[in-house]
Amino acid sequence: MTPEARQMIEYIVKEVIRRPGTQIDENTPLVSSGLIDSMSQVDILLKLEDLTHTRIPAGKVQAKDMDTVELMLAIAHRVGKPRL
Amino acid sequence: MNEAKKNPPSASTALRPHLTYPLSFRTIPEALEAAPASEPFVTMWKCEEEVQTVTFGEFRALVSGQAGFLRRHGVIPGDTVILVMPQGITLMAVFAAAMHLGAIPTILAYPNCKVDPSKYRYGLSGVSANLKARLIVVDDAFPEQLRAHLSVGDRCNLTETRADLQPPQTPITSAHLNPDRIAFIQHSSGTTGLQKGVALSHAAVLRQISHLATALHVTSEDRIYSWLPLYHDMGLIACFILPLICHLPVVMQSPTDWVVQPGTMMHMISKYRCTLAWIPNFTLQFLARRVRPEDRSQYDLSSLRMLINCSEPVRAASMDEFLIAYRPCHLHPHVLQSSYAMAETIFAATQSGWNGHPDPGRLWVDAGVLRKKHLARPVAPDAPGAICLVSSGACLPGTQIHIVSETGDHLPSGNVGEIVIHSNAMLDGYYNRPDLTANALREGSYWSGDLGFELDGELYVIGRKKDLIIVGGENIYPQDIEEIISRHPSIHDGRTIAIGVYNSNLGTQEIIAVAEVNDDKDLKCAIQIERDLKMSIKVELAIAVRAIYLKPPKWIVKSTAGKPARSTTHEKLLSEHPELSVDTQGEFDS
Numbered sequence: 001m002t003p004e005a006r007q008m009i010e011y012i013v014k015e016v017i018r019r020p021g022t023q024i025d026e027n028t029p030l031v032s033s034g035l036i037d038s039m040s041q042v043d044i045l046l047k048l049e050d051l052t053h054t055r056i057p058a059g060k061v062q063a064k065d066m067d068t069v070e071l072m073l074a075i076a077h078r079v080g081k082p083r084l
Numbered sequence: 085m086n087e088a089k090k091n092p093p094s095a096s097t098a099l100r101p102h103l104t105y106p107l108s109f110r111t112i113p114e115a116l117e118a119a120p121a122s123e124p125f126v127t128m129w130k131c132e133e134e135v136q137t138v139t140f141g142e143f144r145a146l147v148s149g150q151a152g153f154l155r156r157h158g159v160i161p162g163d164t165v166i167l168v169m170p171q172g173i174t175l176m177a178v179f180a181a182a183m184h185l186g187a188i189p190t191i192l193a194y195p196n197c198k199v200d201p202s203k204y205r206y207g208l209s210g211v212s213a214n215l216k217a218r219l220i221v222v223d224d225a226f227p228e229q230l231r232a233h234l235s236v237g238d239r240c241n242l243t244e245t246r247a248d249l250q251p252p253q254t255p256i257t258s259a260h261l262n263p264d265r266i267a268f269i270q271h272s273s274g275t276t277g278l279q280k281g282v283a284l285s286h287a288a289v290l291r292q293i294s295h296l297a298t299a300l301h302v303t304s305e306d307r308i309y310s311w312l313p314l315y316h317d318m319g320l321i322a323c324f325i326l327p328l329i330c331h332l333p334v335v336m337q338s339p340t341d342w343v344v345q346p347g348t349m350m351h352m353i354s355k356y357r358c359t360l361a362w363i364p365n366f367t368l369q370f371l372a373r374r375v376r377p378e379d380r381s382q383y384d385l386s387s388l389r390m391l392i393n394c395s396e397p398v399r400a401a402s403m404d405e406f407l408i409a410y411r412p413c414h415l416h417p418h419v420l421q422s423s424y425a426m427a428e429t430i431f432a433a434t435q436s437g438w439n440g441h442p443d444p445g446r447l448w449v450d451a452g453v454l455r456k457k458h459l460a461r462p463v464a465p466d467a468p469g470a471i472c473l474v475s476s477g478a479c480l481p482g483t484q485i486h487i488v489s490e491t492g493d494h495l496p497s498g499n500v501g502e503i504v505i506h507s508n509a510m511l512d513g514y515y516n517r518p519d520l521t522a523n524a525l526r527e528g529s530y531w532s533g534d535l536g537f538e539l540d541g542e543l544y545v546i547g548r549k550k551d552l553i554i555v556g557g558e559n560i561y562p563q564d565i566e567e568i569i570s571r572h573p574s575i576h577d578g579r580t581i582a583i584g585v586y587n588s589n590l591g592t593q594e595i596i597a598v599a600e601v602n603d604d605k606d607l608k609c610a611i612q613i614e615r616d617l618k619m620s621i622k623v624e625l626a627i628a629v630r631a632i633y634l635k636p637p638k639w640i641v642k643s644t645a646g647k648p649a650r651s652t653t654h655e656k657l658l659s660e661h662p663e664l665s666v667d668t669q670g671e672f673d674s
Contacts, residue, residue: 018630018631019614019631021611022611022615031628032622033615033618033619033622034618034619034620034621034622034623034627034628034629035615035618035628036628037555037594037627037628037630038340038343038628039343039366039370039556039590039592041343041344042343042344042345042346042370042374043374045344045345046374046376056345057131057132058131058132058345058347058348058351059129059130059131059132059134059337059341059345059348060131061344061345062340062341062344063340063341063343063344066344
């Protein structure tokens with residue numbers, strides 16, 4: 001697991017899911033499994049941009065791209081622009 | 085509380101309305117027929133490189149093609165047609181096509197691609213049986229694994245439509261439509277189990293749009309922005325039916341896209357110079373907290389004359405936070421407005437900003453007196469225990485509101501009671517549910533179940549008499565969640581309660597549930613059971629539950645009738661889990 005993935009998982013468990021004992025990995029479905037609400041995706045996206053030092057242009061990410069840590073890191077690296 | 089006197093148009097509304105209100109159209113298809121062919125109607129935005137716009141003329145051609153398609157599938161006047169399609173122009177065209185034929189369309193939320201087929205079938209079958217649906221229309225991207233499992237009864241078929249259907253050679257007329265017949269059904273909650281289909285006639289819908297256009301001083305210069313789902317009254321009526329009838333352009337995006345990048349809303353309002361938008365309250369905080377300051381600095385919101393807050397309690401703190409965050413974006417001084425709206429009154433019953441007050445009224449009252457004596461006693465803003473309430477404005481034309489006590493007496497100004505609405509633009513009834521209709525519609529008035537009071541001609545909504553949970557503007561019945569939890573083999577049947585807890589960071593409620601296990605030893609698997617339950621709730625109701633607390637047998641407090649006592653159990657849960665109370669600041673539901 002990459003350091004980015006580890007940090008994303010830590011953030012999601014601690015700040016978004018907020019339920020002690022919950023364990024997720026890079027491929028755990030998040031929104032589609034009901035673990036997180038769709039409204040939390042934007043918090044995760046902002047964290048993702050910080051961690052990857054990118055900005056994802058408007059309209060270039062969809063909910064399905066954010067359903068697992070692996071998918072969200074992939075979209076950030078694919079469409080994210082380097083942060084100035 | 086009677087309808088407000090019409091306020092003279094302000095500077096931004098001095099433009100001459102291009103339509104005269106009340107409107108003279110008899111039916112909704114007639115209004116569409118009268119729209120100028122070359123004027124833009126719907127712009128569907130996905131990203132900068134993926135934008136689709138249709139004019140009213142092009143939209144009519146799409147409607148004609150879809151009407152031919154529905155007719156080929158045997159749809160006749162009076163048939164109910166369920167639409168399960170993604171947000172977009174094709175969905176809107178099929179909806180209008182069904183109305184054109186005299187059939188009764190209704191829109192349901194599009195499924196998550198990972199939905200369990202048997203559970204999805206269960207939910208959809210319940211709705212289609214209640215609606216006695218003739219046809220379910222899906223798009224070509226509808227999940228294959230669900231399609232194979234959808235057998236929805238002898239009389240009801242499932243079919244797939246396309247975006248590019250050609251109009252039939254012989255045009256289908258809508259001239260035969262009766263204005264008093266049902267035009268469409270909208271649902272009063274986003275979930276399935278207790279979903280109530282609100283049946284609305286063409287005449288009632290046209291009256292609502294006339295009233296709303298009058299209150300909003302709609303002109304031909306207006307352009308609507310929306311991310312709101314079309315299965316919800318705010319998205320359907322304010323952002324599809326209103327522009328269709330008033331011949332206005334609307335710029336839309338999918339709610340699932342918006343929620344990932346909320347700043348896209350401000351980008352589109354800036355770019356397309358939109359003038360009107362509706363939002364649930366949480367959106368204000370969302371936009372203030374979850375759009376980066378460097379992005380906010382790029383927006384020019386000077387075109388936006390009204391951003392109307394409805395579907396959730398209107399909160400002063402959320403409005404102030406938004407105004408501070410977006411002040412540099414050239415906001416109109418009276419941009420934030422409010423409305424009390426629901427599916428049963430088609431959409432809006434009240435609207436602020438048109439009754440002589442440029443902004444929604446703000447009132448500081450003693451919170452203790454409000455809760456205990458059900459009385460809005462005004463106090464100074466800095467008085468101990470003062471809370472700020474925001475009005476939802478004054479009645480629309482044709483609408484009266486009474487505040488009624490538990491014994492049915494009309495209450496004087498400032499007294500909290502149930503909000504009872506009488507309007508010439510309301511539901512005909514709940515579709516195929518005479519029992520529910522009889523309970524909600526009495527002597528021509530709609531008993532909302534909501535609590536509020538009237539002061540200086542304005543309505544203040546302070547809570548829900550029912551146990552309704554509102555998440556992001558969407559109504560959720562706790563019973564829907566409780567039923568799913570109760571089905572789990574480790575949960576004691578019927579011993580579960582779901583509640584809404586306000587999250588001040590999100591600006592909306594979150595759902596918390598508590599359930600008793602059958603046996604103490606089941607608690608060893610609590611994490612896995614909670615996870616399984618969250619998944620079941622997600623696939624059946626498309627909503628996420630923040631936490632499900634599992635408790636040993638006999639933990640839930642029972643009423644004298646032997647049923648779980650909701651409010652007492654709620655208090656017990658908060659006392660055992662004080663972390664849940666942290667977020668309830670600002671909650672004033674009594």
